[in-house]
Amino acid sequence: MSAAARPVSSQSTADPAVGLPAWIYRDPDFFELEKRTIFRTSWQLVCHGSDMPNPGDYHSFDMLGESIVSVRGRDGEIRSFHNVCRHRASRLLDGPKGHCGGRITCPYHAWTYSLDGRLIGVPHRETFRDLKPELHGLVPLEQEIFMGFIFVRLEPGLPSVREMLAPYAHELAAYRLEELVPQGRVTLRPRTVNWKNVADNYSDGMHIDVAHPGLSRLFGNSYGIEAQPWVDKMWGVLQDKPSSNWSERRYQQLLPQVEHLPPERQRLWTYFKLWPNVAFDIYPDQIDFMQFIPVSPTETMIREIAYVHPDNRREMRAARYLNWRINRQVNKEDTTLIARVQAGMESSSYTVGPLSEGEVCLRNFTRRMHEMIPESRSARKV
Incomplete structure (x- = not known):
């Protein structure tokens, strides 16, 4: 990060002086603790409402053994459920998106549910003694729609998405x-690193x-860069001086x-990163969404898609293509960086590293981990 950029934190001077210990990566x-303590209570983004324009359209999302589906009902409302049949636990809807009529x-056995989750059809109904259909509808998830995006969580815990993003609501x-619409489709990029390495790198300003x-x-x-309690913000202004690189200059x-x-x-x-693993890259020409989905202690799936405002101008189409070219190179560079860090986390020589006063986002992340999982304060596993 350039010395001209002044990092800002909303936190006290009791910020951590060192980062998180290598062993928790x-x-x-520790990964099991994170699954229970962090990810079951965190808001996860399924999609944007425009991904499901018609009744019967759905979007699914899998994380840590849970399958989630959001579906638009006949009444136009979007609802989110566990994607699991109440009879024998079969997955109901396949693929990242689709239309179920x-x-x-x-x-498996043709149990049938309405789009609002009610159980409406049971083959061989007469053989299920005392079955009460009203007790066997799809299990709903807590859902929040924020500025068109569909968020869900498995258990209560954190503030609402609206509360968490309140410091930047005026900017957003x-x-x-x-009014956004999807551009392309959701892509999944596996990385052999801990999810925190992806999150750390996203909010790190000093490596730019x-x-x-x-x-x-x-x-x-x-x-x-700056940090608020539940969200980090990073930003840069495009310079007038023409870049020496063709894609950037164009x-x-x-x-x-x-x-x-x-x-x-x-x-x-x-750039905004919502605790713990949801990020938005906001450009004048498009909005990119990323999610760092933990798979194992050393595996992460990066889930991403771009959203845009409809605009058929040739200049806008060209700018979006060039944006993709520029950020494809940035992604390659970041992929190499996080792999180097993950490898270094295996070294017996490394426990924790110092944090500068300017690393306000990493300090914020470290503090939050300390609060939610006290074991993260130990330099070595106890």
Whole structure:
């Protein structure tokens, strides 16, 4: 991070002086603690409402042995359920998205549910003594729709998404997120690293000047970071000086004005990371969503998709393509970085590393881990 960018934290001066210990980036027992303590109570993003425009459209999402499905009902409402039949636990709907018609029918024994989750059909009903259909509907999940995005969680615990993102609601409102539509499809990218290494790297500002020459050419000295209790923010302003790289230079030249954005956001790239593993890359031309899904102590699945406002201008189509080219290179660089860190976490020489006063996002993340799982305070496994 450039010295010109001033990191800001909403936290007290009691911030951690060192980062998280290496053992929690690879330990199976700690991973089980994270599954129970962090991920069952965290909000996870399924999709955007525009991914399911019609009744019977659905989107599914799997994480840590749980299968979740969100479906649009006949009344236009979106509801989220465990994607599990109440009879013999079969998965009900397959694939990341699809259309199930006017009802959900189990492929195993044909138990049938309405789009609002009610059990409405049981073959051989007369053989199920004392069956009460009202007690065997699909199990709902707590759901929150925030600016068009569908969030769910398995258990209560954290504040609402609206409360967590409140410090930046005014900024997000400028992008009219409710009006977005998907561009392309959800992609899954496996990485042989702990999920925290992906999250750490996303909010780390000090590596930009060192490891991302393209971003440095685009942003100059404008890159900054700050941390709020539940969300990190990073940002950079596109410079007028033409980049020496063709894709970057053409993006600078071709990026058109976006009618609904105020002047200060026409050339601004902003990144938000919602605790613990949901991220939005917000550009003038598109919004990229990423989720760092834990698979094992040393495996993570990065789930991502881009959303856009409909815009058929040639300049906008070109800018979105160039954005993809630029960020494909950034992703390659980050993939190499996090692999190097994960390998270093195996070394007996490393326990914890110091955090600078400027690393406010990493300090915030460390503090939150200390609060939720006290074992993370120990430099070595006890």
